[in-house]
Amino acid sequence: MPEPLLQAVNLQCERDKRILFRELSFSILPGTVTRVEGPNGSGKTTLLRMLAGLNDAWTGELKWCGSPVANQREAFLRNMLYIGHRPGIKPLLTPMENLRALMAGRRSVPDAVFRQALQGTGLTGFEDVPCRNLSAGQQRRVSLARLLIADEPLWLLDEVFTAIDADGIAALESLLQQRAAEGGAVLVTTHHDLALPGMHKLILGAGGVSDER
Amino acid sequence: MAFDSFSAFLTMEGHGPYVWACYAVFFVLLAAMMYWSLRARKTAMDACRRGYEFEADKSKVAAPAPAASFARVNVSQD
Amino acid sequence: MNAEARPAVRLASSSVGALAAMKGVFARDMKVAFRQRQDLLNPLLFFIMVVTLFPLGVSPEVSFLSEAGAGILWVAALLSVLLSLDHLFRHDFDDGTLEQLVLQPQPLFLLILAKTVAHWMLTGLPLVVLTPVLGVMVHLDGNSIAILCLTLLIGTPVLSLIGAIGAALTLGLRSAGVLLSLLIIPLYIPVLIFGTGTVAAAAEGAPVGAYLALMGAFLMLALTLAPFAAAAALRISLSNG
Amino acid sequence: MWQIFHKLGSPKWFFGISTRFMPWLLVGGIMLLLAGAVWGLAFAPKDYLQGNSYRIIYIHVPAAFLAQSVYIMMASAAIVTLVWRMKLADVFVKAVAPVGLVLTFLALFTGAVWGKPTWGTWWIWDARLTSMLILLFLYGGVIALDRAINDEKSAARAVAVLVLVGVVNIPIIKYSVEWWNTLHQPATFKLTEKPSMPAEMWVPLLLSVLGLYLVFGWLACVRMQTEILSREQRTRWVKEFVMKGRV
Numbered sequence: 104m105p106e107p108l109l110q111a112v113n114l115q116c117e118r119d120k121r122i123l124f125r126e127l128s129f130s131i132l133p134g135t136v137t138r139v140e141g142p143n144g145s146g147k148t149t150l151l152r153m154l155a156g157l158n159d160a161w162t163g164e165l166k167w168c169g170s171p172v173a174n175q176r177e178a179f180l181r182n183m184l185y186i187g188h189r190p191g192i193k194p195l196l197t198p199m200e201n202l203r204a205l206m207a208g209r210r211s212v213p214d215a216v217f218r219q220a221l222q223g224t225g226l227t228g229f230e231d232v233p234c235r236n237l238s239a240g241q242q243r244r245v246s247l248a249r250l251l252i253a254d255e256p257l258w259l260l261d262e263v264f265t266a267i268d269a270d271g272i273a274a275l276e277s278l279l280q281q282r283a284a285e286g287g288a289v290l291v292t293t294h295h296d297l298a299l300p301g302m303h304k305l306i307l308g309a310g311g312v313s314d315e316r
Numbered sequence: 317m318a319f320d321s322f323s324a325f326l327t328m329e330g331h332g333p334y335v336w337a338c339y340a341v342f343f344v345l346l347a348a349m350m351y352w353s354l355r356a357r358k359t360a361m362d363a364c365r366r367g368y369e370f371e372a373d374k375s376k377v378a379a380p381a382p383a384a385s386f387a388r389v390n391v392s393q394d
Numbered sequence: 395m396n397a398e399a400r401p402a403v404r405l406a407s408s409s410v411g412a413l414a415a416m417k418g419v420f421a422r423d424m425k426v427a428f429r430q431r432q433d434l435l436n437p438l439l440f441f442i443m444v445v446t447l448f449p450l451g452v453s454p455e456v457s458f459l460s461e462a463g464a465g466i467l468w469v470a471a472l473l474s475v476l477l478s479l480d481h482l483f484r485h486d487f488d489d490g491t492l493e494q495l496v497l498q499p500q501p502l503f504l505l506i507l508a509k510t511v512a513h514w515m516l517t518g519l520p521l522v523v524l525t526p527v528l529g530v531m532v533h534l535d536g537n538s539i540a541i542l543c544l545t546l547l548i549g550t551p552v553l554s555l556i557g558a559i560g561a562a563l564t565l566g567l568r569s570a571g572v573l574l575s576l577l578i579i580p581l582y583i584p585v586l587i588f589g590t591g592t593v594a595a596a597a598e599g600a601p602v603g604a605y606l607a608l609m610g611a612f613l614m615l616a617l618t619l620a621p622f623a624a625a626a627a628l629r630i631s632l633s634n635g
Numbered sequence: 636m637w638q639i640f641h642k643l644g645s646p647k648w649f650f651g652i653s654t655r656f657m658p659w660l661l662v663g664g665i666m667l668l669l670a671g672a673v674w675g676l677a678f679a680p681k682d683y684l685q686g687n688s689y690r691i692i693y694i695h696v697p698a699a700f701l702a703q704s705v706y707i708m709m710a711s712a713a714i715v716t717l718v719w720r721m722k723l724a725d726v727f728v729k730a731v732a733p734v735g736l737v738l739t740f741l742a743l744f745t746g747a748v749w750g751k752p753t754w755g756t757w758w759i760w761d762a763r764l765t766s767m768l769i770l771l772f773l774y775g776g777v778i779a780l781d782r783a784i785n786d787e788k789s790a791a792r793a794v795a796v797l798v799l800v801g802v803v804n805i806p807i808i809k810y811s812v813e814w815w816n817t818l819h820q821p822a823t824f825k826l827t828e829k830p831s832m833p834a835e836m837w838v839p840l841l842l843s844v845l846g847l848y849l850v851f852g853w854l855a856c857v858r859m860q861t862e863i864l865s866r867e868q869r870t871r872w873v874k875e876f877v878m879k880g881r882v
Contacts, residue, residue, distance in 0.1 A: 158633045160789065180499035181408075182406055189490025190489070205494055208418060256404065334691065338749070353857040363865065364877045563797055564783070576775060591814065
């Protein structure tokens with residue numbers, strides 16, 4: 104049994120006096136794809152934001168490689184890649200500039216690599232066009248280009264299939280699988296019918312659990 | 317007693333209105349704040365009580381929330 | 395699947411230095427600002443217009459203007475900085491780049507410091523550059539203008555730094571602009587007092603070295619404390635959003 | 636150690652202990668406040684400089700004193716909120732901020748009314764009054780921010796950050812306002828600074844300050860209980876308290 108990358112123990116999250124989930128414990132092993140499932144309002148996005156460290160209105164324990172995340176925040180962030188609902192793309196900047204800015208605090212990557220990544224997402228010819236001139240799907244692809252050059256072992260992807268066409272989705276699915284085969288761990292939420300062989304599932308209940316504590 | 321008579325106490329050599337106005341405003345505001353705070357607590361208690369009674373009612377007819385069907389609602393009035 | 399079949403996870407341990415990360419944040423903010431050059435003019439125009447209101451609204455007399463001029467320019471500068479603060483984090487928050495900023499494996503307060511420096515270069519510094527022109531228009535003498543510019547040069551970064559806390563606290567709230575002013579104006583008062591007081595002292599021929607040193611101390615205090623407070627506030631606001 | 640700390644922070648524990656102490660706080664506070672006021676109004680000797688108008692001191696000083704120390708208390712609670720995330724601390728900040736605002740207003744109002752017979756004008760840009768006015772703004776900002784954020788946990792933490800930033804600024808504001816005051820007008824005689832006060836004058840002042848402290852304590856308890864009731868509605872002990880009237 105390999106050591107889990109990320110371990111959650113007894114997570115409980117409350118939002119506007121409503122318990123989204125509680126006593127939620129799970130481990131994310133390297134080499135797996137896990138899909139977070141649940142109806143609207145069950146806390147999928149909140150869970151991913153909690154794991155990424157964006158939301159800290161929760162109780163419980165989160166461990167990265169065996170020790171609490173809070174004690175090694177920067178090491179954890181360096182090894183985690185989060186792509187959220189909002190793609191994190193500046194409309195005024197070109198895809199190249201956006202990628203440069205996104206990677207600036209992580210590691211230095213030569214421009215040629217960025218170009219290759221953009222080509223890999225089907226944005227050949229758009230590398231130097233301001234992103235506001237691109238479609239929603241193309242903007243999404245810019246942020247997904249990070250996946251092609253990511254060395255982070257843990258990926259947290261929140262609704263990344265939104266606005267992507269069928270071919271793109273198929274390619275992304277195989278990317279996720281390949282990443283898992285390389286030893287990475289992927290956590291996704293999606294309403295798209297994702298079914299990868301060997302995929303794990305994390306099921307959140309319907310919202311509105313509000314009985315006595 | 318620092319004053320010779322009760323009327324001297326009230327007028328305070330011309331400073332009476334200022335002094336008494338200050339004391340009046342001070343005690344009225346303080347009392348108002350105390351009253352509001354007490355009333356807010358009572359409102360909160362009542363809200364809790366209503367919540368529990370509603371819950372008790374609901375538990376008798378506990379039905380799971382129906383799944384979304386997205387069926388069109390018939391609005392024709394004929 | 396047995397354990398040997400899995401390739402070992404490789405954890406990345408080193409990221410770029412904090413200075414390079416700050417440079418990246420700064421460069422990006424500058425680039426975005428210059429892609430929308432017309433927006434850079436807004437605080438400047440606002441500054442000029444507020445100053446114009448005083449001769450029109452109070453009195454165009456030389457004696458009044460030369461006495462009140464430094465105060466008018468300081469208040470106008472303060473208001474223009476306040477006006478521009480709402481944008482400090484808002485656009486980044488809306489398009490999701492703020493999340494990515496917070497998730498960089500770097501100390502957040504340094505990244506915020508870089509953003510604040512960029513904000514100051516784009517609003518505070520142009521105001522200082524414009525001050526001599528407006529100083530002449532309100533009949534300040536040369537010495538007063540020089541001192542005024544100096545106080546603004548030290549004071550406007552303090553305004554940006556304290557403002558960053560307010561901008562981070564009000565991020566994502568409705569009517570954030572008004573709320574921001576309510577929170578921040580009381581905190582601006584000491585800087586305003588010393589900024590205008592220094593010019594007044596200079597006009598009376600008193601030495602101003604000590605006052606400028608005190609303003610420098612304000613700047614140092616704001617530089618060391620404000621980014622931490624803004625970082626904490628930003629995490630809270632993001633957690634809410 | 637941590638157990639005790641945790642217990643101190645538990646809303647249930649607070650509810651029990653505060654319910655026991657509240658009558659004492661209320662009775663003691665009102666008695667002291669009234670004693671101070673009656674003594675100050677009727678029995679304390681007249682001030683040889685300001686005449687009888689100085690009798691406002693027996694409510695002005697307690698209000699001003701409390702207004703400032705409430706902010707300091709809020710700042711201490713804010714540190715506890717941010718560092719230990721103790722529930723009671725942010726309940727306290729939220730509950731007492733409006734009380735602080737009212738006290739600051741009272742200090743300003745009584746100061747202004749006192750100014751009329753003393754200086755001949757309702758408002759004077761005196762260092763004390765001006766810094767009180769800024770304190771009023773600070774309280775206003777805290778309350779406005781608290782009201783603007785829906786999620787109560789985020790609101791508590793955001794307010795804590797703001798209160799701490801404010802408390803770092805308070806000495807700076809005070810110092811700068813005093814400096815500004817000397818720059819713009821020569822120091823006249825101050826409202827409350829006396830070279831020496833005879834005991835007949837300061838003892839009633841002490842009584843009313845203590846009295847207002849106790850009344851503030853009572854107000855804080857009532858308001859914190861209100862806040863706890865609405866936050867902890869779903870817990871069993873609140874249900875028992877509301878339905879059966881005991882903790």
